[in-house]
Amino acid sequence: MERGVPVCAVRDLVKTYPAMRGRRGAAQAPAVRASDGITLDVHRGEIFGLLGPNGAGKSTLVRQLTGLLRPDSGGISVLGHDLVRHPERAARLLGYLGQESTALDEMTVALAVETTGRLRGLGAREARAERDAVIDELGLADLTGRALKKLSGGQRRLACFATALIGERPLLVLDEPTTGMDPVARRAVWAAVDRRRAERGVTVVLVTHNVLEAESVLDRVAVIDRGRVIACDTPGGLKEMVSDEVRLELVWRDRPPLDVPEVAALEAAAHVSGRRWTLRLPADRARSAVAAVTAGPAFAALDDFTLATPSLEDVYLALGGRAEGLVKA
Numbered sequence: 574m575e576r577g578v579p580v581c582a583v584r585d586l587v588k589t590y591p592a593m594r595g596r597r598g599a600a601q602a603p604a605v606r607a608s609d610g611i612t613l614d615v616h617r618g619e620i621f622g623l624l625g626p627n628g629a630g631k632s633t634l635v636r637q638l639t640g641l642l643r644p645d646s647g648g649i650s651v652l653g654h655d656l657v658r659h660p661e662r663a664a665r666l667l668g669y670l671g672q673e674s675t676a677l678d679e680m681t682v683a684l685a686v687e688t689t690g691r692l693r694g695l696g697a698r699e700a701r702a703e704r705d706a707v708i709d710e711l712g713l714a715d716l717t718g719r720a721l722k723k724l725s726g727g728q729r730r731l732a733c734f735a736t737a738l739i740g741e742r743p744l745l746v747l748d749e750p751t752t753g754m755d756p757v758a759r760r761a762v763w764a765a766v767d768r769r770r771a772e773r774g775v776t777v778v779l780v781t782h783n784v785l786e787a788e789s790v791l792d793r794v795a796v797i798d799r800g801r802v803i804a805c806d807t808p809g810g811l812k813e814m815v816s817d818e819v820r821l822e823l824v825w826r827d828r829p830p831l832d833v834p835e836v837a838a839l840e841a842a843a844h845v846s847g848r849r850w851t852l853r854l855p856a857d858r859a860r861s862a863v864a865a866v867t868a869g870p871a872f873a874a875l876d877d878f879t880l881a882t883p884s885l886e887d888v889y890l891a892l893g894g895r896a897e898g899l900v901k902a
């Protein structure tokens with residue numbers, strides 16, 4: 574399918590945070606190459622996800638996309654504008670929800686949304702009308718007079734999301750927008766995103782380390798690990814990479830019984846996290862592994878086990894990623 578010029582095109586992006594010196598010049602923290610040659614295209618109307626564990630480089634990438642951080646080298650084009658040369662143009666092109674919101678903390682919800690609208694060029698009457706519409710749409714009407722800093726974490730996140738929406742930018746860049754939100758607030762966020770996509774072809778770049786959310790809301794996903802894109806496809810396309818495998822999770826009561834030869838043989842293939850072993854196995858091997866651990870001394874040592882079809886987490890592990898930072902709720 575011909576998709577035309579991408580809304581957002583990233584080319585070979587490199588960003589290294591310099592080493593930090595400790596006392597007497599000793600190295601305290603080494604340099605980190607947080608973007609290590611990232612190339613990707615995001616198309617009009619897509620909900621495009623950046624998935625990866627803590628420290629993978631997702632926020633560093635989106636802060637460069639939003640003109641807040643200058644890359645060492647590489648290109649970023651948003652709607653035909655070169656944002657490496659002209660980072661100041663980002664404010665006109667995109668709405669950004671970062672991980673923190675301290676700048677607006679003293680303001681009430683209503684004022685924060687309205688002020689953001691004015692800063693984005695809306696007239697006074699227009700800003701008030703859009704403010705009321707967005708606040709209504711997100712179910713924030715009861716909180717309009719409260720200062721952001723006096724809201725709960727999830728309420729505050731939703732209010733900040735409202736500020737990202739006002740002014741109706743063609744690209745939304747959202748860094749973990751639903752963190753701390755309850756299911757009602759999450760639904761309000763995804764409904765608002767969907768509406769803008771359907772009505773105006775809005776494009777969304779979304780950072781997440783929640784694999785379940787990624788599977789349900791994203792059109793395409795770039796899996797990021799150590800500053801690199803290690804895969805990029807639809808969630809379904811990524812899962813096909815591991816479709817001949819199933820995931821077996823074993824939780825041991827205490828120590829795994831390594832004196833049982835079948836258990837010892839499984840250990841080499843297991844991703845071990847405390848008492849939990851996660852294995853990706855071809856279906857027939859998984860069946861014989863289940864038979865082995867549900868009999869005799871192995872079963873006595875077993876607290877729980879599950880067999881499941883592959884998820885994005887399995888894709889991620891198959892690609893060599895580290896699973897520790899991925900969230901499954």
Ligand SMILES: Nc1ncnc2c1ncn2[C@@H]1O[C@H](COP(=O)(O)OP(=O)(O)OP(=O)(O)O)[C@@H](O)[C@H]1O
Nearest residue numbers: 590605607625626627628629630631632633634782
């Ligand atoms: N200002 C900074 N100075 C030095 N190193 C930094 C800075 N910001 C981030 N880093 C490092 O760069 C790497 C990428 O960090 P980044 O915040 O982009 O990751 P992330 O994928 O967004 O993680 P998270 O899921 O925890 O938000 C990490 O190793 C991090 O420690």
